[in-house]
Structures are given as structure tokens and as C-alpha cells.
Amino acid sequence: MGIITALPNGNVNLTMWDATPLGCLRKVYNYEKTSVPGQFTYFSTRHNMVKDITVVDTNYSDYAVVLKQKVFNREYTQVALYGRSQEVRIDVITKFKAFALSQGFPRDSILTPPPAENCPPSSSGR
Structure with a gap:
């Protein structure tokens, strides 16, 4: 789960939450x-190190497909789909999977995990 915040200077903050055995952990990029x-x-x-991020497809209101690349002993590439809600339309997921396959990712490496329970933490503080 994450929130993308566009800043006035054109930069972007990405806040992500990961469900772990220790609870919900927050990371800011x-x-x-x-x-x-x-x-x-x-x-x-x-x-x-510095990593490169490219928005390869977006409709600005529902989703963005992002390509992340870095060279660290060898080149690493990741494709991510970010949605404005936990439910992303099936046609967007299909488009995302097609792009990942076109980048050489094996079909079994393309994951769409379920929403993390209570991540981000609820406003009650739990």
C-alpha cells in the first residue's frame, strides 16, 4: 500500500507500507x-546509490506503471503498478502484465499481492 504525493517543485514523494511480523512498517522514497x-x-x-525511475504509462487519475532500474554488480529492473485505490481495474492489471512480459519478466514473477491488512495503520493507532 502506498501514497504518491506530487510536490510543487515537480518532485514526488512515495510513502509505502509493508506488513511484517513486527507490524506495519513505513518507508518514504x-x-x-x-x-x-x-x-x-x-x-x-x-x-x-542513485536509482532511475520512469513512469511508462499513466492516466493520472487511476494508475501509473513505473519502471525502476539500477546497476549494482549487474543491472536490476523492476516494474511496479501503483493505483489510487486498493482495487485496480482488470484492464489496467492486464496492461501492466503485458508490459512486464515485454520487458522479459517471466509470467510467474509477476505478482499482484493482496492488500496488507491494517497497512497503513488505522487512525486508532493500532
């Missing part, structure tokens, strides 16, 4: 715009 529309970079403190 700060994407900095580049001179190319739809392309961003961010500094990964986990890998101590």
Missing part, C-alpha cells in the same frame, strides 16, 4: 524530477 518528463531519480540509502 523521495523521487527527484529530471529534465525528461516522467523520469525521476532517487538515492537508495539501502544500496547507497
Whole structure:
């Protein structure tokens, strides 16, 4: 589960929550715009390097398909689908899977996980 927030300067903050055995953990990614529309970079403190982010498809109101790339001993590529709600239309999921396959991902590596229970944490603080 995540929230994308566009900033006035053109940068983007991505706040993600992961359900773990220890509870719901929050991570914030700060994407900095580049001179190319739809392309961003961010500094990964986990890998101590800059990563490239490209929005490859979006309708701006419902979803975005994002390509993430980095070179770390070898090139790593990830494709992600972000939706504005937990329910994403089947045609959008189909489009996402087709794009991932076109990038060389094996069909069994394309996952659509269920929503994480109580992530983000409810307003009651639990």
C-alpha cells in the first residue's frame, strides 16, 4: 500500500507500507524530477546509490506503471503498478502484465499481492 504525493517543485514523494511480523512498517522514497518528463531519480540509502525511475504509462487519475532500474554488480529492473485505490481495474492489471512480459519478466514473477491488512495503520493507532 502506498501514497504518491506530487510536490510543487515537480518532485514526488512515495510513502509505502509493508506488513511484517513486527507490524506495519513505513518507508518514504523521495523521487527527484529530471529534465525528461516522467523520469525521476532517487538515492537508495539501502544500496547507497542513485536509482532511475520512469513512469511508462499513466492516466493520472487511476494508475501509473513505473519502471525502476539500477546497476549494482549487474543491472536490476523492476516494474511496479501503483493505483489510487486498493482495487485496480482488470484492464489496467492486464496492461501492466503485458508490459512486464515485454520487458522479459517471466509470467510467474509477476505478482499482484493482496492488500496488507491494517497497512497503513488505522487512525486508532493500532
